[in-house]
Amino acid sequence: MWERYEEPLSLDEIANTAILSKFYFSRVFRNLTGTSPGRFLSAVRLHQAKTMLLETDLSVTEISYRVGYNSLGTFTSRFTRSVSLSPARYRTMARAGLTERSGPAHPDGGRRTCTVQGSIRSPETGCPVRIYVGAFREPIVQGRPVACEVLEGAGPFALRVPEGVWFIRAAVVAASDFPAPPWERRPLLVASGPELCVRHGHDSLPVRLVARPLTPLDLPILLALPELDSPRLPAPHVAANRVPSLTGA
Secondary structure: OOOOOOOOOOHHHHHHHHOOOOHHHHHHHHHHHHOHHHHHHHHHHHHHHHHHHHHHHOOOHHHHHHOOOHHHHHHHHHHHHOOOOOHHHHHHHHHHHOOOOOOOOOOHHHOOOEEEEEEEEEEOOOOOOOEEEEEEEOOOOOOOOOEEEEEEOOOEEEEEEEEEEEEEEEEEEEHHHHHHHHHHHOOOOOOOOOOOOEOOOOOOOOEEEOOEOOOOOOOOOOOOOOHHOOOOOOOOOOOOOOOOOOOOO
């Protein structure tokens, strides 16, 4: 998928490459990545589209075709849903180094909220780091997190989320990258927790995250967690449910 994302890959073709039936392949793939082959391929395509939007002057239409979409409308709607900005606005704001502040991605709508307590461990990177922890509705890091926190190194965190099922994801970024252009900020390490069912009045087990290098099996990060923390803020901390823009690469 990473090498041939622009092609109209079918599940049968991908499964044949692994010499497995498509049903068994889909089950194994989901166990390893946390999502289906189709969702993973879509995430790879949108990730590549982000790079092209920032590093080339190709039109949005041309980029949509180059990442495997035959319909500009489909590409635009999926990009906007995943990245929280349209392709054109994403390009303009990210290149200008702008941010777009907003409230939580998913207002609780009257639902009771609960606090998810956790901690993250990270291997030594040789440089100061910032760690971005967010709660998402799906395994894919996309859209705005319902809650997030920015840490100045490994340690405890707390996220205030509505009742429901959430996925806790984190990225470790070199603090020396700031204020580098958004497209130059790349996670050094990532971390992910299991599916978390949060219910009011029921204590959930603490979330223990361990940061590690990215692998080809990791879902692409469709938003830039570093952009949760504007370089203009006085301190690198974003409290739960206080979510600035997500415009980076």
